[in-house]
Amino acid sequence: MEWLNKDVTIYDLINDHYRLSLWGLRCINIEKTWGLCDEKKLSEVIVGLIDSGVEAEHEDLNGNVIEGYNFIHNSRDTCDEFGHGTNVAGVIAAKKNNGVGIAGVADGVKIVPLKVVNKNGKAHIMDVVRAIYWAIENNVHIINLSMGVEVISSDEMNLVRLAHINALKVAISKAIENSIIIISSAGNNGEDSIDFPASLNSVIAVGSVGVHKVNDTFILEKSEFNNSGKKDIIYAPGEDIYTTFINNTYSHTKGTSIAAGFVTGIVAYMKLIDPKLNQEKAKELIFKSAHIISNHKEEIPFIxxxxxxxxxxxxxxxK
Structure with missing residues (x-):
């Protein structure tokens, strides 16, 4: 696949220690973006990361994480006991050109940890609802929801769960009405249905792509673990991604959650250029500008x- 093997300069633009491991940055075509945009102004863009918290003092994140809220314990302690939030935060906003670690898509953007996921990787839907309303009240510009629940019919849900799902739908609608752009992961179960809330038409759903070897040639290909469905999904790097982890370390990880981090970082630049950008326009631009990956299986839009x-x-x- 010629596109994947194009000459790139991304590794020459950063001095981070593990830069050669950052294949995702190479493939999303971000060199001109970094040159065109005043990255110092990225600090004006706020990303609400609804997840397991963030290790704010990590060597590659400190300065890019601001105070958020813990909806599990109703406190300001948003330390990450699980690691997932710190993984995603690194993809979005790890500091570049600091000579250590990795580089994120949008170094300088401000991450607000909204902790809803506990140390066992579990979250309550109503905590997510509360986090979204907090984001609305605190002027967050983008919400990254790298999580989801399996979609089942209303008949199969008990009344309490159905009420919680409906409350989440309402909260997402309110956020979008307030010009907050919401990005969510499609899910990692290889199912024919997309996880909720990525399954909502209003939400930007993200799937994962990896680099696979086919007939002695390396190509970009949709990850086998992706959920899929009738709704449009934008794809981004989501396999063998090296990123920040808890205890001031780094780790390889994968998943549509990680892919959503790449899209969130790019949307931060979009908000920088057009602060009034809304969900509908952001989706239109993302899909209109996508690179179509065509291989022996199918054609998919890649960010x-x-x-x-x-x-x-x-x-x-x-204008």
Missing amino acids: NADNIMISMWREKVN
Whole structure:
């Protein structure tokens, strides 16, 4: 696949220790974006990370994480006991060109940890609902929801669970009405249905792509663990991703959650260029600017940062 083997300069733009492990950055085409945008102003963009918290003092995250809230214990303690939130935070906002660790998509963006996932990796839907309303009240610009629940019919749900699902739908609608852009992971069970809330038409659903060897050639291909369905899904790197982890370490990880982090970082740049950008316009730009991966299985849209930014800059200049 010629596109994957194109000449790139991404590794020459950063001095981070593990830069050669960052294949995801290479493939999302972000070189021109980094050059076009005033990254110092990214600090004005706030990402609400609804997850397991974030290790704010990690060497590659400190300074890019601000105070959030713990909805499990109703406190300001958003330390990460599980690791998932710190994984995703690194993909979005790890500091680049600091000579250590990795580089995130959008170094400088402010991550607000909204902790709903406990040390065992479990979350309560109503804590997620509360986190979304907190984001609305505290002027968050983007919400990353790298989690989901399996979609089942209303007849199979008990009344309490159905009420909680409906409450989450309402909260998401309120957030979108307030110009918050919501990105969510499609799920990792290889099912024919997308996890909720990524399954909502209003939400930007993200799937995972990996680099696979086929007939002695390396190509980008949809991950086998992806959930899929009739809804449009934008794809991003989600296999063998090296990122930040708890206890000031790094780890390889995978999943549609991680892929959602790449999309969230790109959306942060989109919000930087157009602070009034809404959910509908963001989705339109993302899919219109996507690179279509075509292989022996199917065609899928893969996120392309530079295409999005160039399109937005042209639109801005022509206004």
